[in-house]
Amino acid sequence: MTSRNRQPGQLVRAPENYVPAMLAREIDAGGMNDERRTFLRKSFLGALGASAGLALAQAARAAPPSGDPAILEKQPWQTSLGHPVAAIGYGVPSKYEANLQRRESPGLTRVSAASVAFTPLQGLFGIITPSGLHFERHHQGWVDIDPNKHRLMINGLVAQPRVYTMNDLMRLPSVSRIHFIECGANTGIEWGNVAVPTVQYTHGMLSCCEFTGVPLALLLDDCGVDLKAGKYVLAEGGEGSGMTRTIPMENALDDALVVWGMNGEMLRPENGYPLRLVVPGVQGVSSVKWLRRLEVGDEPYASKDEAVHYIDLMPDGQHRQYTSIQECKSVITTPSGGQQLLDKGFYNVSGMAWSGRGKVARVDVSFDGGKRWRAARLESPILSKAVTRFNIDWDWDGAPAILQSRAVDETGYVQPSIRVLREVRGTRSIYHNNAIQSWKVDANGEVSNVQVG
Amino acid sequence: MTSRNRQPGQLVRAPENYVPAMLAREIDAGGMNDERRTFLRKSFLGALGASAGLALAQAARAAPPSGDPAILEKQPWQTSLGHPVAAIGYGVPSKYEANLQRRESPGLTRVSAASVAFTPLQGLFGIITPSGLHFERHHQGWVDIDPNKHRLMINGLVAQPRVYTMNDLMRLPSVSRIHFIECGANTGIEWGNVAVPTVQYTHGMLSCCEFTGVPLALLLDDCGVDLKAGKYVLAEGGEGSGMTRTIPMENALDDALVVWGMNGEMLRPENGYPLRLVVPGVQGVSSVKWLRRLEVGDEPYASKDEAVHYIDLMPDGQHRQYTSIQECKSVITTPSGGQQLLDKGFYNVSGMAWSGRGKVARVDVSFDGGKRWRAARLESPILSKAVTRFNIDWDWDGAPAILQSRAVDETGYVQPSIRVLREVRGTRSIYHNNAIQSWKVDANGEVSNVQVG
Numbered sequence: 001m002t003s004r005n006r007q008p009g010q011l012v013r014a015p016e017n018y019v020p021a022m023l024a025r026e027i028d029a030g031g032m033n034d035e036r037r038t039f040l041r042k043s044f045l046g047a048l049g050a051s052a053g054l055a056l057a058q059a060a061r062a063a064p065p066s067g068d069p070a071i072l073e074k075q076p077w078q079t080s081l082g083h084p085v086a087a088i089g090y091g092v093p094s095k096y097e098a099n100l101q102r103r104e105s106p107g108l109t110r111v112s113a114a115s116v117a118f119t120p121l122q123g124l125f126g127i128i129t130p131s132g133l134h135f136e137r138h139h140q141g142w143v144d145i146d147p148n149k150h151r152l153m154i155n156g157l158v159a160q161p162r163v164y165t166m167n168d169l170m171r172l173p174s175v176s177r178i179h180f181i182e183c184g185a186n187t188g189i190e191w192g193n194v195a196v197p198t199v200q201y202t203h204g205m206l207s208c209c210e211f212t213g214v215p216l217a218l219l220l221d222d223c224g225v226d227l228k229a230g231k232y233v234l235a236e237g238g239e240g241s242g243m244t245r246t247i248p249m250e251n252a253l254d255d256a257l258v259v260w261g262m263n264g265e266m267l268r269p270e271n272g273y274p275l276r277l278v279v280p281g282v283q284g285v286s287s288v289k290w291l292r293r294l295e296v297g298d299e300p301y302a303s304k305d306e307a308v309h310y311i312d313l314m315p316d317g318q319h320r321q322y323t324s325i326q327e328c329k330s331v332i333t334t335p336s337g338g339q340q341l342l343d344k345g346f347y348n349v350s351g352m353a354w355s356g357r358g359k360v361a362r363v364d365v366s367f368d369g370g371k372r373w374r375a376a377r378l379e380s381p382i383l384s385k386a387v388t389r390f391n392i393d394w395d396w397d398g399a400p401a402i403l404q405s406r407a408v409d410e411t412g413y414v415q416p417s418i419r420v421l422r423e424v425r426g427t428r429s430i431y432h433n434n435a436i437q438s439w440k441v442d443a444n445g446e447v448s449n450v451q452v453g
Numbered sequence: 454m455t456s457r458n459r460q461p462g463q464l465v466r467a468p469e470n471y472v473p474a475m476l477a478r479e480i481d482a483g484g485m486n487d488e489r490r491t492f493l494r495k496s497f498l499g500a501l502g503a504s505a506g507l508a509l510a511q512a513a514r515a516a517p518p519s520g521d522p523a524i525l526e527k528q529p530w531q532t533s534l535g536h537p538v539a540a541i542g543y544g545v546p547s548k549y550e551a552n553l554q555r556r557e558s559p560g561l562t563r564v565s566a567a568s569v570a571f572t573p574l575q576g577l578f579g580i581i582t583p584s585g586l587h588f589e590r591h592h593q594g595w596v597d598i599d600p601n602k603h604r605l606m607i608n609g610l611v612a613q614p615r616v617y618t619m620n621d622l623m624r625l626p627s628v629s630r631i632h633f634i635e636c637g638a639n640t641g642i643e644w645g646n647v648a649v650p651t652v653q654y655t656h657g658m659l660s661c662c663e664f665t666g667v668p669l670a671l672l673l674d675d676c677g678v679d680l681k682a683g684k685y686v687l688a689e690g691g692e693g694s695g696m697t698r699t700i701p702m703e704n705a706l707d708d709a710l711v712v713w714g715m716n717g718e719m720l721r722p723e724n725g726y727p728l729r730l731v732v733p734g735v736q737g738v739s740s741v742k743w744l745r746r747l748e749v750g751d752e753p754y755a756s757k758d759e760a761v762h763y764i765d766l767m768p769d770g771q772h773r774q775y776t777s778i779q780e781c782k783s784v785i786t787t788p789s790g791g792q793q794l795l796d797k798g799f800y801n802v803s804g805m806a807w808s809g810r811g812k813v814a815r816v817d818v819s820f821d822g823g824k825r826w827r828a829a830r831l832e833s834p835i836l837s838k839a840v841t842r843f844n845i846d847w848d849w850d851g852a853p854a855i856l857q858s859r860a861v862d863e864t865g866y867v868q869p870s871i872r873v874l875r876e877v878r879g880t881r882s883i884y885h886n887n888a889i890q891s892w893k894v895d896a897n898g899e900v901s902n903v904q905v906g
Contacts, residue, residue: 082594084565112537141535261578
């Protein structure tokens, strides 16, 4: 994402078929057209009439079966033989979930090979991002590398430069860790007074998966790294852009991983198959995909993507370089922009929180634009540098409301408001926006993105 | 799985293209034929010659680049524009991973609609099973239910019977939990002196995912459950078999969940979309898929699948009914049956451990058929009623070896040997085999399934 794509007033176009109704994932699925969707929504509004005014103690006021066609009519799946297991197969989502997709933001970059496809956070649960929905951000497109031909070279300030095959690497002691990866440009468009319509586009350059691989520290040790002179590691990608990033030695020796596994299976091609670096807590660009080389050096490399991109333009006109840690951040995903509450009553409000510095300690939620705050429930497991899922009860009285979440991490750092963040950083940054996100709920239930001091 | 399918001596056929070489997932992928595979394997053996005799301290003796064609030749992915992000897309695995699939065991059941497709544990990492590889076991095939038409009824000993739509349910306070689901018949064929060739078929009716849904206790409370008279809950599935299972009230009120989310997205159709029960720690059949009804009763229901199936035929001829907790168990997945060690030297030996009674406390591994045991490293997170990944270093000297893993859970229960288990249970059971698994490594590196006292 470059600054030319962030002209003030330029909205990222909402997807043509984004979900218009909260918790009505059923409604938007299957490629239904608008007529069908409106018809179904009216049906739901009718059906839900009986359950208006839900309260937590008696949360669901579901009607008894009388008159409900779905109960009275035998459905085909109840009266026929189902589908057999496939002799050899790899499962796919239900046809009714056809609209839960990664989506490119048209016009964000000049070519689709250097673009972004965002994770649909508004439709996700828990902390694991399905591999098929992990966000994509490439600099010269994704490649499907033959693992037989892939090599990892380690050179520079090491006693013995080496070249590893995939077989060499997969024989080594491996670890598995759940971590988030967030692009440094995530939420970048919000620096200006621009409100992107949905959470997929405001925060969807965030994913969280279980990664398996070998600690980078072990590989450096195997090559006899010179820790006296060697202070940085250059990571280089194997695709056409030859993406290069400088990794401080403290990260390299701490918890950085050279991984091949993601969510139990091999990495997906868009996420670096067969080998990528994962630098937990650091902006995603440093988790170099299709990793082919690691070079140990004595100073930062100032490569193209470090000198021109992923830098912060401060109010005084200076560029801040090598900011890398993704600070504590959170966002409510249900409800979120572009969705619509169907009626008054009880809702489970849900979201994600994460910190590049460790564990999430607490998430507070406000329903009145920041005047009052209540602590949300945090789901376990709460893991370091991983997404934490939070949930909180809300009984909507039908009046306009502004929903916000504010995360605190184990260092005590509190996620800032956009106003406070702008006081320090100005409005000309692209990267590293971890401000509190505000969603406005109108009286008709429509949820939209607003910027609230 | 019925007893007629377990005739002594009947082997489950190995998949035609199972992985012949450990850690050479690359070799078997892409539908390569035998010539190609043999050629590549010889190449690998040559390339790996330089790395024979690896030891942990200097684990990988990878050769410098000279003469390695993969280093010297420019590859197409380095010199061309890659693939663009899709405007709308859902990712799939690399073409080189085409052999990592769920597989049916031909002949296991009379029809494929009542069959099993096993999870390829030999190719998985960490604890999360990708949704596309979650094992399948159906009684009348899988169905793709329209969530708009799906309802959940709760009736029986409740003050107010109710019918919930998916919208009703998804508005309720939800939780997310990582749990394993294991079919009660997993490892069932091993009760006899039958050694199934691969871990996919010995243990592949096991998967572990993050589930999101509403606690069953909340729904029962919402309906005003009569806890004085109500001691059991009958769960009924919405597909043609109308699978019914009795859930003890203590499980229902403890940690049972009515879930719609799996690994961050909606359940897959083969796993119960749009709604299933998850009863953590209990055999998989109780986690009723396509859940449509819950009835509170005062005694067990003795439904067909409780009276005829999922019972244990004891040595004295009696049937043991309503055994349900999946006891502590573990298995080494790398290396495992059907794989082949390429040469002597260092290996990371990896596997999975789990217990239906809580957390895994410890896993010991033996390389000499149970004479000596060493503690494996347990990967975090270690969660209750979830799979725990373990890893241990092994320097193979080239001599025949027998690999075993033995898990201990937080209750102190120790996974038994097959000999000890048979002393109590005999050999005529189908279900609930949690014995220690033995893999024999021959001098040529071939790994096979053996039964060791």
